[in-house]
Amino acid sequence: xxxxxLREAVTKALREALEDDRVFIMGEDIGAYGGAYAxxxxxxxxxxxxxxxxxxxxxxVIVGAGVGSALAGLRPIVELMTINFSLVAIDQIVNHAAxxxxxxxxxxxxxxxxxxxTGGGGxxxxxxxxxFENWYASVPGLKVAVPATPYDALGLFxxxxxxxxxxxxxxxxxxxxxxxxxxxxxxxxxxxxxxxKRKGNDVTIVAYSRMTHVALQAAAMLEEKxxxxxxxxxxxxxxxxxxxxxxxxxxxxxxxxxxxxxxxGGFSGEIASTIxxxxxxxxxxxxxxxxGLDVPAPYNGTLEAAAIPNSERIIKALSDNYxx
Amino acid sequence: KTPxxxxxxxxQDATETSSARATSFVPGxxxxxxxxxxxxxxxxxxxxxxxxxxxxxRRQSTVTSARFTLNSDVYKLHEGTTGASLGSGPPLEGxxxxxxxxxxxxxxxxxxxxxxxxGDLYLEKIIRGFLHRCNGQEASIVGLESALTPGDELITAYxxxxxxxxxxxxxxxxxxxxxxxxxxxxKGKGGSMHLYGPHYYGGNGIVGAQVPLGAGxxxxxxxxxxxxxxxTLYGDGAANQGQVFEAYNMAALWKLPCLFVCENNLYGxxxxxxxSSACPEYYTRGHYIPGIWVDGQNVLAVRTATQWCADYIRxxxxxxxxxxxxxxxxGHSMSDPGKxxxxxxxxxxxxxxxxxxxxxxxxxxxxxxxTSDEIxxxxxxxxxxxxxxxxxxxxxxxPPPADLYAHIWWSRTK
Numbered sequence: 001x002x003x004x005x006l007r008e009a010v011t012k013a014l015r016e017a018l019e020d021d022r023v024f025i026m027g028e029d030i031g032a033y034g035g036a037y038a039x040x041x042x043x044x045x046x047x048x049x050x051x052x053x054x055x056x057x058x059x060x061v062i063v064g065a066g067v068g069s070a071l072a073g074l075r076p077i078v079e080l081m082t083i084n085f086s087l088v089a090i091d092q093i094v095n096h097a098a099x100x101x102x103x104x105x106x107x108x109x110x111x112x113x114x115x116x117x118t119g120g121g122g123x124x125x126x127x128x129x130x131x132f133e134n135w136y137a138s139v140p141g142l143k144v145a146v147p148a149t150p151y152d153a154l155g156l157f158x159x160x161x162x163x164x165x166x167x168x169x170x171x172x173x174x175x176x177x178x179x180x181x182x183x184x185x186x187x188x189x190x191x192x193x194x195x196x197k198r199k200g201n202d203v204t205i206v207a208y209s210r211m212t213h214v215a216l217q218a219a220a221m222l223e224e225k226x227x228x229x230x231x232x233x234x235x236x237x238x239x240x241x242x243x244x245x246x247x248x249x250x251x252x253x254x255x256x257x258x259x260x261x262x263x264x265g266g267f268s269g270e271i272a273s274t275i276x277x278x279x280x281x282x283x284x285x286x287x288x289x290x291x292g293l294d295v296p297a298p299y300n301g302t303l304e305a306a307a308i309p310n311s312e313r314i315i316k317a318l319s320d321n322y323x324x
Numbered sequence: 325k326t327p328x329x330x331x332x333x334x335x336q337d338a339t340e341t342s343s344a345r346a347t348s349f350v351p352g353x354x355x356x357x358x359x360x361x362x363x364x365x366x367x368x369x370x371x372x373x374x375x376x377x378x379x380x381x382r383r384q385s386t387v388t389s390a391r392f393t394l395n396s397d398v399y400k401l402h403e404g405t406t407g408a409s410l411g412s413g414p415p416l417e418g419x420x421x422x423x424x425x426x427x428x429x430x431x432x433x434x435x436x437x438x439x440x441x442x443g444d445l446y447l448e449k450i451i452r453g454f455l456h457r458c459n460g461q462e463a464s465i466v467g468l469e470s471a472l473t474p475g476d477e478l479i480t481a482y483x484x485x486x487x488x489x490x491x492x493x494x495x496x497x498x499x500x501x502x503x504x505x506x507x508x509x510x511k512g513k514g515g516s517m518h519l520y521g522p523h524y525y526g527g528n529g530i531v532g533a534q535v536p537l538g539a540g541x542x543x544x545x546x547x548x549x550x551x552x553x554x555x556t557l558y559g560d561g562a563a564n565q566g567q568v569f570e571a572y573n574m575a576a577l578w579k580l581p582c583l584f585v586c587e588n589n590l591y592g593x594x595x596x597x598x599x600s601s602a603c604p605e606y607y608t609r610g611h612y613i614p615g616i617w618v619d620g621q622n623v624l625a626v627r628t629a630t631q632w633c634a635d636y637i638r639x640x641x642x643x644x645x646x647x648x649x650x651x652x653x654x655g656h657s658m659s660d661p662g663k664x665x666x667x668x669x670x671x672x673x674x675x676x677x678x679x680x681x682x683x684x685x686x687x688x689x690x691x692x693x694x695t696s697d698e699i700x701x702x703x704x705x706x707x708x709x710x711x712x713x714x715x716x717x718x719x720x721x722x723p724p725p726a727d728l729y730a731h732i733w734w735s736r737t738k
Contacts, residue, residue: 028593028595029593029595032594032599032664032665033593033594033595033664034664036593054595054599054600055600056561056564056595056600056601057532057562057564057565057592057600058565058566060566061566084530085530085531087530088532088533088565088567122452122453123452123453123504123515124453124454124515124529125454125514125515125516125517125518125529126514126518127517127529127530128453128454128517128529294732295728295729295732296732298512298513298723298727298728299453299504299510299512299513299514299515299516299518300504300505300512300513300722300723300727301452301504302722302723302725303512303513303723303725303727303728306725306728307728
C-alpha cells in the first residue's frame with residue numbers, strides 16, 4: 001500500500017495511460033504550465049510535445065477534435081479546465097461524443113476520456129463553482145465518473161481507459177489534496193459499482209464526490225447520538241449502482257441523498273425516485289434530499305458556505321423525515 | 325462594385341517624425357476635436373485648477389495644453405474589406421491639456437496602487453478565490469477610457485479592476501467587493517471577476533463569452549440610435565474562442581457600433597500568444613474587419629487611436645478591431661507566480677523600458693504639463709486612497725444571510 005493524495009493518483013493513472021501509444025493528452029495549460037491543478041506537472045518534458053499538447057482556449061474544438069481523433073483510431077484524453085467551461089463544448093459532448101456510436105449503429109466508437117474539474121467552495125463565484133456532472137449523467141451514450149478518494153480515482157481511471165465509450169471524469173477541485181491508501185498491486189473499479197465507505201444499520205446516506213466526505217462527517221455526528229449510518233459513495237453517476245443503494249435502504253429503512261449541485265434537477269431526484277419506486281415498502285418516511293441551495297454561487301465566503309450542503313443539514317433532513 | 329468610402333476625408337494626414345518629441349505650446353484650435361475626459365475624480369479637480377507653478381526656471385512652469393507628436397511605429401493598420409478604408413489611420417499628432425494629462429496619470433496611479441494593495445489583502449486572506457491584476461496595463465486602460473464619451477458602453481473580461489475604476493466605481497467600493505463585503509459594488513456577491521457599473525457590464529469570468537455580449541450591447545445602441553459605441557475587450561487567449569468570430573461576423577454584417585479590443589499582454593494564463601495562436605497579429609484576426617495595432621504602453625497613443633476608432637464607428641462604418649500591445653507584470657492570477665512560462669529578464673525588461681506610468685511621467689514632464697512634485701503628490705495620493713480603501717474593506721460588514729437569495733429573479737412585486 002502507498003499513501004498518496006488524489007492529485008497523485010490521477011497523475012499516476014495518466015502516466016499508466018500514456019504507456020499506450022494511441023493515448024495523448026490535450027488541454028489548456030497542461031504542458032508548459034504543468035496543468036491548472038498541477039496534475040500534469042512534468043509531463044511535457046517526460047512525454048514530449050507530440051503527446052502533451054497545450055491547446056488554445058477553444059473548448060469546442062478541444063472536445064470536438066478529441067472526438068474526431070478518437071473516431072479515427074486514437075484514445076485521447078482531453079482536459080476541460082473546469083466543468084464550468086464544458087458548457088462552451090456541450091454540443092460536442094452531448095451531440096457528438098455521446099451519439100456517434102448509436103447513430104452509426106456501431107460503426108464508430110468514441111474512446112474519449114474528458115477529464116474535468118468540478119465543484120465549488122473556493123470562492124470562485126457564480127460561473128466558476130458549478131457541478132454539472134448530473135446534467136451529463138442524463139445523456140445516453142456518456143459515462144460519468146465522480147471519484148472521491150485516491151483509490152477510487154486511480155481504479156476508475158484505469159477502467160475508463162479500457163472503455164471504448166466517451167467518459168466524463170470529474171475530479172473535485174477541493175479534493176486534490178485528499179489523502180488515501182492505494183494498493184501497489186493492480187486493481188480496477190468497474191463503472192456502476194458504488195462503494196460502502198462506512199457500514200451501518202440505522203440510516204443510509206447516499207453521496208458522491210466531495211459530498212461523500214461531508215456524509216462521513218454527518219455519520220460521525222450521528223454516531224455520537226447512537227445512530228449508525230451507512231455511507232454509500234456512488235463513485236459513478238452513469239451507470240450508477242442502484243442495487244447497492246436499494247439493498248442498504250431495505251436494511252435501514254431511512255435514506256438521505258446528498259449532492260453538491262442545485263437540489264432542483266439534481267441527480268438526487270433520480271436516485272430518490274428510483275428508491276421510492278423500487279423500495280417503497282421498505283421506507284419509514286420520504287426519501288430525504290440535501291442539495292445545493294437554488295442560488296448562483298455567491299462570492300462572499302459565508303454566503304457561499306451556506307449554499308453548499310454540510311453535515312448539519314444532513315442531520316436535520318434525517319430528523320425532519322424520520323424523526324431521528 | 326461601389327468603392328468603399330475613404331474615411332480620411334476631412335482628416336489630416338499623419339506626419340512622419342523620426343522621434344517622439346513635444347512641440348511647445350501653440351495657442352489656437354486643436355488639430356481635431358478632442359473629447360474631454362468623462363470622469364475626473366473630485367480630488368483631481370483641485371489639483372488641475374491649481375495655479376500653474378512659476379519659478380525663475382522655465383522647466384518648472386507648466387502649460388495648460390500642449391501638442392504632441394507620436395512615433396509612426398505606435399500604430400499598425402490592417403485594411404479589411406468591410407466598413408470604410410482606414411486611409412492613413414489615426415493621427416500622430418494631437419493636443420492634450422494639463423487637466424487631461426493629470427487626470428490620466430492620476431487614474432493610472434490609482435489603478436497601480438489599487439492592484440498592489442489588493443495583492444497584499446489577498447495574502448492576508450481577506451480576498452479569496454481569484455484575483456487577476458493588471459499592473460503594467462494601465463496606459464491601455466486609461467488611454468482607452470479617456471477617449472470615450474459619457475454613455476459609451478464597455479465590457480471586458482476578468483482582469484477588470486482598472487476598467488471598473490475608470491468606469492466610475494470608487495477604489496473603496498472595488499476593494500470592499502474584493503473583500504466580499506456588503507459595501508462592495510456587487511454587495512459581496514460577485515467578487516473580483518464580477519464588478520459592474522453604469523454603462524459597464526463587467527467583469528466576466530468565462531473566457532471570450534463577453535464578446536458576443538458586447539456585440540449585443542452595440543446592437544441596442546444602434547437600434548436606439550444613441551450614437552454611442554460599445555468597447556468590447558478580450559485577451560490574446562480569448563482571441564481563439566469561436567464565439568469571438570461569431571461576434572465579428574454579426575457586427576460586420578449588421579454594422580454594429582462595436583470596437584473590439586484585444587488586450588494582448590502576450591500570455592493567456594501560462595501559454596504565450598505564439599503558442600496559442602496560429603496568427604498572433606490579433607488586430608488582423610477580424611479579417612474582413614479593419615484593424616489597428618497600438619503600442620499599449622503609450623497612453624497618448626492609445627487615447628489618440630481610440631478617439632479615431634470611436635469616430636470611425638460613430639460615423640456608421642461598423643466595427644473595428646483594435647489590438648493593444650501591452651504586458652502584465654504579475655502572473656495570470658495570485659496562484660500563478662508568472663515565472664514558469666516567461667523569464668524574469670523579460671518581465672524586468674518591460675518594467676524598465678516600457679512601464680506605462682514612467683512613460684506617462686516622461687511625456688508629462690517633456691510637454692511641460694506636470695511637474696515632478698505634482699507627479700509625486702499624485703502617487704502619494706493614490707497610495708493614500710488605496711490604503712483608505714483597504715481600511716474600508718476591513719471594517720465593512722459582511723452581507724446579511726438573506727442576501728443569498730437576493731436578486732436571483734426580477735419580480736414585478738419587488
